[in-house]
Amino acid sequence: MTDSGRSRRALLRTVGTVAGTALAGCGTIADVFPASDPPDTGPQSSATAVRGRVVDTGGTPVVDADVTALGTGGTNLATARTDDGGRFSLSVRRPVWVRVRKDGYNERVRACRPGPTHRIVVTEATGTATLTFGGDTMFARRFYTDPTDQLNPRARIDPGDRRGDHDAILDPIEPALSAADLTSVNLETPLTTRGLRHPEKTYSFASHPVAADALAAAGVDYAALGNNHVLDALGPGLRDTTAALAGAGVGYSGAGTSAAAAWEPHVQGAGDLTVAFLSCTTITGDFYAIDLAANGPTDRPVTVTIDGESRTVPAGVGAARATTDRLDRAVRRADETADVVVVQIHGGEPYQRTPTPDVRRLTATAARSGADLVVNHHPHVTGGIERVEGALVAWSLGNLVFDQRIWPTFPTYLLTVTVSAEGAERATVDPVLIDGFVPHGIVGKPNRTVTWNTLATSSEEATATRSGVTFGAGSRPERAVSKQFPERGAIYAREVGWVAGVTEGQIRLGRDLLPTGRFESTDIDGEGYDGSLWRYGRTYPTVRREYGTDGSGGVRLRRVDGNRSRAVLSNTRRVPIDGPLTVTTNYRASETGTTLELTWFADTDGSAIGRRQWSLPPTGDRWQRFVRDASPPTGATHVNVLHTLAPPANGRRRAEIDDVRLVQWGDQGTTADRRADHIRVRDPATVEFGLPAFAERVQWPRLL
Template identity: 30%
Template structure:
């Protein structure tokens, strides 16, 4: 009996002791090997516009398969790395789709939604629009501890490599247009303004853009005249030598307002930034960008509409904000009322919503295509793909991209879904249907579905609501009698740690992993990966400052090995880019047991602060190990009454435990 008791005590002690670092790391290495060596299948179906099966070739990297008689296809073995899938069929436009394959080992086959091909009919044209472009500053001088992406001896291949992951999307069109927000030069020059930011990019940028499929650039912006007329003339010469169309700037107002001729289209480009010490807009006897005034837009659009279909590009707004300014709205309305087919905007450097004004599509901000900004708000961007026909706009799709360490990459999975849902929430009245990493505008309308589901919730603990259709939206919530119910929006992208961009399988670049911290594939809570803090002193932190409301919740899941403590350090700043620091707030979260357990911490930012950076670590000196997954920074609002048709809320919290009745809705094209 005494021997049995001694054995029991020893067994309990063995269970309670933290695992030896060697055994933990060996298990992690085994999981990593399994994730790399265990392939995943990919299958889907391709149909024509009329619903008939399409005879198509499907390309996934170097592999290729053909559809069967029913339009189906299957790749039996693919690595678990996100990729671009290309669908080609005779007489149809190429379709390119980002596909999320970096999934967990419990997923053996990824099944895509039905892919529909659009025929190359007479009078039908496909256009692609990207946002702001430059390759300067941090591309050459990235800062301590980082390798430059552009080196003077290898500029051409370096520039091409930066664009290689988005190039297939840019090429899959008849005409591709971006905003060149930079002078082209080999050494800059003398800036004409004392403004703090003056951009020049090497000519190899244009070679890379041309090779990636870009046909035309807009110059109506606040950086085309950074180096005066010499800088503009050099830029124009470099563009002309490469056969790239351009518009939006000139040595006088007449030249700046002239349209670019793109087959049946006429492209006009304007800048709403006047300049301070030096005018940046063109005048009768002064060069610069075309000035964004409703009068000029109405006159130019009406004149150009007599010769072709007019597209207007506007460079204006308030940087790093969600909504267009009244001045930008007035300019876009002037274009729409004067015969424009569509309006595309930039300058805010963060994606904004869409609008339909008398059938005219307005994209308020496409954000950046390739830029050296590393502010949190400026990381996501949008590629807009538009099909036009004899009667006007026929189809439009949005593909989210992400600045991944200054490299633009297509987004997949929950990362793409979150970006698109935010854009949809900023696009009231636009029938935007999100599905499988892209969003499509339903010009012909959409059928709405509604359903109600019951959700059991504890008191005061955030719960992520899941609809039967992952693209559904919470429309109304009713809780237990007397309960206060809130809906929460997640402000943190990539809180699941698996990489959800094309072409980069490692830890997402928004995270930095320090001592003994690493991406792990050892039994993540969801998805394909989690974060491992493998010993005391291990640290991981956000590489960016995230704008947060006055009150917010840090929510996530923790798995100790078998017990431990997580230290969370919140560092507050006045802005995303600079500003004074405030006193850090440190919280310790104890954890016990071998399973995933949620934690929830409430924070209030100090007066004057606007942004937060998070650091996670294992305190102390004793052997310990912790896994983290599914982190979220939650902003709460009341869930009383009917909610907007589109919003970003997916978490719910009730002051009382009980059952929530959640009504969902969504659209079917």
């Protein structure tokens, strides 16, 4: 980060500091769990520190680097300094952001947890800069409505404390946003207090202008405006948006009051480099009387009636409409004046990870014309990364701050790229999970879900690390390893390694659709074990470390004879499905009354079209794994996984739940898939795996 960036953010942000310093492992434990999860319950694993090693892109240890464990809002939890081998130890018990600073190197922030040894790669600062990108961002619509589901709390912006609530939404990812020289988001909303809205659009957003100040305080330097929502409040709303951003010191491009203004790049210094940001969209609403593009097909004033009042919308107001000719000219012009050219294209199909032919064509145009980095968004789900015509391309960033309630939009990521005058040298993907509309850094199972989803849609140059994906300089290649699976009918689950092929026998590959079914403490926040993406009663501590099978978290359902309703545990939103399923749960129940249910739906909304329910037999004090295969009924496209506990006739009743999985099985002919995390052995098989460099061996333990 540049000195000017640090000083600006220091003025905009007030950060509290709490305990914990350590030099290479010496010091006391920093207790940062809330009172409901006190320190005497122990850490999430047997480890008592976050440990790691800092190296440069050549693998050489970085000595005497400052390493800091950060909580939400950049709160300092513990510090250390790397030794002669680049090693460090931070005395914290929970997942944290780890920040590395060293003169001559670019700052790096990534998610880490106690237990494994983390390898953190830093890039040399001379002649380079770091750019971080977040996806679709808005603070509108459901952020201002009261929750209707008491079992599924979420963020709500109080008009009486708008700034504080905006800050709270961004606080969990502030350390990651503020680390880079320049940080960008796709601002998919006008910032305005006007009630004016586009008269023809079904979905129109409007966020309060205070969002600009909150974004700046969290570390955002630039907002891409070339999207299909920037004109939701028409021309006056666009003017309010640019004024709010300018007032907060946030740069922007991609929309304006003329085509020339919309295509004008934002140019800003980063280290010794100048970076030009271009933004444009393929989603231009050409079928509306008031299209959304500054260089739209009408390109003339339009008079419409809004709320009984006649209004004339001037020509040339709106987003930069992406065409190959206009994009080519804009990139070539920016390349003449800036060291690095970044193009952001808003387009593609919603909820589809694969780019459309139009987005591919525009991306290739930008690359051939001189773009060093092309970052795309609009589908609301994440895609892969690869090189196209020499440029680094991220096909879809997904959401960053959004109020959507669609399951595939919750796992997402931040992209950080080290650039030089020669182009994009290194990229890292840092997984993020949106829970209750709030983005969090993550470790553990949800982190691996994002990692392998990204790898599955990336080129082979992308490799997995313990905490995400790397691409380019400093990435270490995978190696091929084979493993035998002799037990016919057995199911194995991935810990490390991806299926690259089958040399003998037959298997079927599956994918767990529940990224948080282990109830670990995986979020980087102050909540400890908070059951991310699950619905349950929160009137007492329901998710705790000691409630699980292995001391890493589980759920306890409780009922007494005075209760009138069942205790409920289910996923927050309906999970999309497409194929046969296996549902499995680990549970412990001293008596009857516990059930497991799959509820089938034909869409994301509407009533259930069917149910499949099983009673879970009592187990006494023993844990037992329950497993059932299930085929969705005709018309079913979504499912909920539901655990319930009925009240007893008298006395008390309880059940504990852990490691819930919903495995969807793929085509029987598929023999290689990075996303697959389960194997069902049909005939004894020898399987080839790709093994990341951080792992010593393939780990696919038997589940059933």
